[in-house]
Amino acid sequence: MRNICFYFQIHQPLRLKRYRFFEIGQDHYYYDDFQTEDRIRRVVEQSYLTANRTIAEMIRSSNGKFRCSFSISGTALEQLEQYAPEVIDNFKELSKTGSVEFLAEPYAHSLASVFDANEFQRQVNIHADKIEQLFGRKPTSFYNTELIYSDEIGELVSKMGYKSMLIDEAKHVMGWKSPNYVYRHAYNPKLKLLVRNHKLSDDIAFRFANLSLTAEKFIGWIAALPAEENVINLGMGYEVFGITQPAHTGIFEFLKALPYHAMEQQMNFVLPSDFTKKIDPVDTLSSPSPISWVGNDKDLTPWTGNDLQQEALTKLYAVSERVNLCKDRPLQHDWLMLQSSDHFRYMSHKDPYGTNYETAYDAFINYMNVLADFLERVDAQYPTNIDNEELNELLKTINQQEKEIENLENEIKKLKTKAHKAT
Amino acid sequence: MMKALMFGWEFPPHILGGLGTASYGLTKGMAMQPDMQITFVIPKPHGDEDQSFLKIIGACNVPVVWKENDWNYVNHRIGSVMHPDEYFWLRNGIKYDFTRIYTNDLGCIDFSGRYPDNLMEEISNYEAVASVLAHQLDFDIIHSHDWLTYPAGVFAKQISGKPLVIHVHATDFDRSRGQVNPTVYGIEKRGMDVADHIMTVSELTRRIVIEKYHQDPRKVTTVHNAVEPLPDVDSFTKTPRKDKIVTFLGRITMQKGPEYFVEAAHRVLQKTKGVRFVMAGSGDMMNAMIDLVAKRGIADKFHFTGFLKGRQVHEMLAESDVYIMPSVSEPFGISPLEAMQVGTPSIISKQSGCAEILTHAIKTDYWDIDAMADAIYAIVKNPAIYKSLRELGREEVNNIKWYDAGLKVRAIYDSVL
Numbered sequence A: 001m002r003n004i005c006f007y008f009q010i011h012q013p014l015r016l017k018r019y020r021f022f023e024i025g026q027d028h029y030y031y032d033d034f035q036t037e038d039r040i041r042r043v044v045e046q047s048y049l050t051a052n053r054t055i056a057e058m059i060r061s062s063n064g065k066f067r068c069s070f071s072i073s074g075t076a077l078e079q080l081e082q083y084a085p086e087v088i089d090n091f092k093e094l095s096k097t098g099s100v101e102f103l104a105e106p107y108a109h110s111l112a113s114v115f116d117a118n119e120f121q122r123q124v125n126i127h128a129d130k131i132e133q134l135f136g137r138k139p140t141s142f143y144n145t146e147l148i149y150s151d152e153i154g155e156l157v158s159k160m161g162y163k164s165m166l167i168d169e170a171k172h173v174m175g176w177k178s179p180n181y182v183y184r185h186a187y188n189p190k191l192k193l194l195v196r197n198h199k200l201s202d203d204i205a206f207r208f209a210n211l212s213l214t215a216e217k218f219i220g221w222i223a224a225l226p227a228e229e230n231v232i233n234l235g236m237g238y239e240v241f242g243i244t245q246p247a248h249t250g251i252f253e254f255l256k257a258l259p260y261h262a263m264e265q266q267m268n269f270v271l272p273s274d275f276t277k278k279i280d281p282v283d284t285l286s287s288p289s290p291i292s293w294v295g296n297d298k299d300l301t302p303w304t305g306n307d308l309q310q311e312a313l314t315k316l317y318a319v320s321e322r323v324n325l326c327k328d329r330p331l332q333h334d335w336l337m338l339q340s341s342d343h344f345r346y347m348s349h350k351d352p353y354g355t356n357y358e359t360a361y362d363a364f365i366n367y368m369n370v371l372a373d374f375l376e377r378v379d380a381q382y383p384t385n386i387d388n389e390e391l392n393e394l395l396k397t398i399n400q401q402e403k404e405i406e407n408l409e410n411e412i413k414k415l416k417t418k419a420h421k422a423t
Numbered sequence B: 001m002m003k004a005l006m007f008g009w010e011f012p013p014h015i016l017g018g019l020g021t022a023s024y025g026l027t028k029g030m031a032m033q034p035d036m037q038i039t040f041v042i043p044k045p046h047g048d049e050d051q052s053f054l055k056i057i058g059a060c061n062v063p064v065v066w067k068e069n070d071w072n073y074v075n076h077r078i079g080s081v082m083h084p085d086e087y088f089w090l091r092n093g094i095k096y097d098f099t100r101i102y103t104n105d106l107g108c109i110d111f112s113g114r115y116p117d118n119l120m121e122e123i124s125n126y127e128a129v130a131s132v133l134a135h136q137l138d139f140d141i142i143h144s145h146d147w148l149t150y151p152a153g154v155f156a157k158q159i160s161g162k163p164l165v166i167h168v169h170a171t172d173f174d175r176s177r178g179q180v181n182p183t184v185y186g187i188e189k190r191g192m193d194v195a196d197h198i199m200t201v202s203e204l205t206r207r208i209v210i211e212k213y214h215q216d217p218r219k220v221t222t223v224h225n226a227v228e229p230l231p232d233v234d235s236f237t238k239t240p241r242k243d244k245i246v247t248f249l250g251r252i253t254m255q256k257g258p259e260y261f262v263e264a265a266h267r268v269l270q271k272t273k274g275v276r277f278v279m280a281g282s283g284d285m286m287n288a289m290i291d292l293v294a295k296r297g298i299a300d301k302f303h304f305t306g307f308l309k310g311r312q313v314h315e316m317l318a319e320s321d322v323y324i325m326p327s328v329s330e331p332f333g334i335s336p337l338e339a340m341q342v343g344t345p346s347i348i349s350k351q352s353g354c355a356e357i358l359t360h361a362i363k364t365d366y367w368d369i370d371a372m373a374d375a376i377y378a379i380v381k382n383p384a385i386y387k388s389l390r391e392l393g394r395e396e397v398n399n400i401k402w403y404d405a406g407l408k409v410r411a412i413y414d415s416v417l
Helices: A033-061 A074-083 A085-096 A117-135 A151-159 A198-205 A215-223 A251-264 A272-278 A307-317 A320-325 A329-337 A341-345 A360-381 A388-422 B018-031 B071-078 B084-091 B119-136 B147-160 B172-176 B182-194 B203-212 B258-271 B286-295 B311-319 B335-341 B369-381 B383-398 B402-416
Strands: A002-010 A068-072 A100-102 A141-143 A164-168 A182-185 A192-196 A231-237 A267-269 A283-285 B002-007 B036-042 B055-058 B141-145 B164-168 B197-200 B220-222 B244-249 B275-280 B302-306 B322-325 B346-349 B362-364
Touching: A002 A215, A002 A272, A033 A074, A033 A085, A033 A251, A068 A074, A074 A085, A074 A117, A074 A329, A085 A100, A085 A117, A100 A272, A117 A151, A117 A320, A141 A272, A151 A182, A164 A231, A164 A272, A192 A231, A192 A272, A198 A215, A198 A231, A215 A251, A215 A267, A251 A267, A307 A341, A307 A360, A307 B383, A320 A329, A320 A360, A320 A388, A329 A360, A360 B362, A360 B369, A360 B383, B002 B018, B002 B119, B002 B147, B002 B402, B018 B036, B018 B141, B018 B402, B036 B119, B071 B084, B084 B119, B119 B147, B141 B147, B141 B402, B147 B164, B147 B182, B164 B182, B164 B402, B172 B182, B172 B203, B197 B203, B197 B402, B203 B220, B244 B258, B244 B311, B244 B369, B258 B275, B258 B286, B258 B369, B286 B302, B311 B335, B322 B335, B322 B369, B335 B346, B335 B383, B346 B369, B362 B369, B369 B383
Parallel strands: A002 A068, A002 A231, A002 A267, A068 A100, A141 A164, A164 A192, A182 A283, B002 B036, B002 B141, B036 B055, B141 B164, B164 B197, B197 B220, B244 B275, B244 B322, B275 B302, B322 B346, B346 B362
Antiparallel strands: A182 A192
């Protein structure tokens, strides 16, 4: 039986405003709300609303046999809640059909999985909580930012209790292996891996209009694959529907026609968690260094490839522990928003996808000014001249003192009541 | 074999502006094509020009009025720069009566080769020389560098029937910030109208040529300038010092936007210590800038060096942590490339032609002093961006070669022949 596993990624960054160095220490608001709202409204109106409607209809008309999953970053969820709550309602409706699964990912669409394991776990937990709060179910499958994966990251993900994870088809990891099977982690058999079919996914995402693709032709290609290959993973940004491929190309009609043609060929649509539960992996996959779903090399160079990016990331993650000691909510929120992988992508000289800056240097200068202000705020709470261990000790003492005081107060109370009774 | 007759105005080592540097680089790059032969005419050579890859003819040694002289006398007078046989042979090219022009005992015109007050007269005298050369020399194409030589090129084309390409290194719109001199405009326009093809040093200049001189876009092609490798690049070093140095280097004139540099310096100094600003060069706005610096109260951190020449220029650039060129209108602008050669990060205005080919330089609008200040601050405060601009910038500039520009020019020659 052939199975199709569709998953869509939704993420939009908070755009930073133009922040000059003389604002450092003066202005602690970093975002360009107008730009952010403008972008999210555009993508909602041109893509998400129509796509959600189409998918709801597909599920209805196929009696729930069409299934697909979503990975929506925390950053995107916040923006949708604020600027397009109707989309959140849509997703809640979709969630009730039982044909849709929501995946867990790092809340801020960050690179924490690569730079800071603790922060990574923390963000995944916040995201999972948020998904549960919105859609009523805790995610059990994992989708890392930009499909970044390595053996080490897989191990972390598995430790957090996730049973399956989506990764991309990188030549140097796959070798001669086909992506159309379930695999498992290099040394941790509990974690199952679903490999995105790079060619077929991009046929829809980037080549749809040029190929004059029809649902019949596309399903035909899948049907023509060797019979024993049991799962075709198709992953793409959700904005493919309506923006990368505008409505007039017929992308929505294509989507709508997929279930009919697939079922005609006895194909199933599956969700990552259900499917991997039932199927035994055929082999292990090993990726000692991180892979992603971007570019031909499928590595981290779009975010970490040059000195500017390295510098920004190093300075940012150096304060991770301190920020997480803070109880200050605006600071905590800024910490997440400044981690969006997009900020670092814009600093790439070669591949600044989606940038709103004219050059990589411009992106770097602006980000570093914002970061300088942020670091000053962190420093004001926990000065950097105290090292982390010392700081932890001090905090422990303070916390213990609090407890101690509480205990003593309780004792006083007890004694008082005793004294009271005695008299 | 492609034989080009070029008319120029300056040629190193005796140069007054960027035109000479560009003429030298381009011809040297073109001479690397094995079948390229260049004859370069300038008003007044000094005899110490590098002639290893082209032939230089001094217009001041070309007879335009027939005078009887004997071989030995000619040899005695100009033998050091031109062979007497060549003089006599060129003399046969006199076909018109130029006795109205004042000539010397050899029938030659005394050119200053500079930019004198009687510049218009020199330009028209240069035409007379061109007529003699056009009659007598053997060439396939005529190539005129900048407006001073357009009339000569046009005349040579009319006489020889050979195609004319003109090379626009600047227009009067750049020099005058819009207050165009009608006589100069007339000369420029006529040259462009007659030319078979027009080369501009940037897209910026190309647009001016199309829009302000009403030229057919198909006739105008951009050939960006390049930069000659510095043979002694490693001899320029950066002395370690406490304060960072931010440098403006060039003529202190309206076109170069020096006031924006002062304002940006003021912005930076309000927030930071340990940065000094240097304005190197001279020009008609220098005193106004000294006043402005005093008025902003930053004179203790802002320094004027006066005019620098030769090796001093590269030394100043190499000692700087940032080079800045806030030009209001710059057809190309070679100096940021020179700064980057010695590893100094550059900030350039978007209104500069060189911005079109540079990735590893910071670009801002010339009027955007906030952006400029921000960029200065980033480079002096953040070693990562300094290092990136220094290393990647140097690599980038080392790959901008005159040879490639020469190939583009050659393709244009081929297309008009």
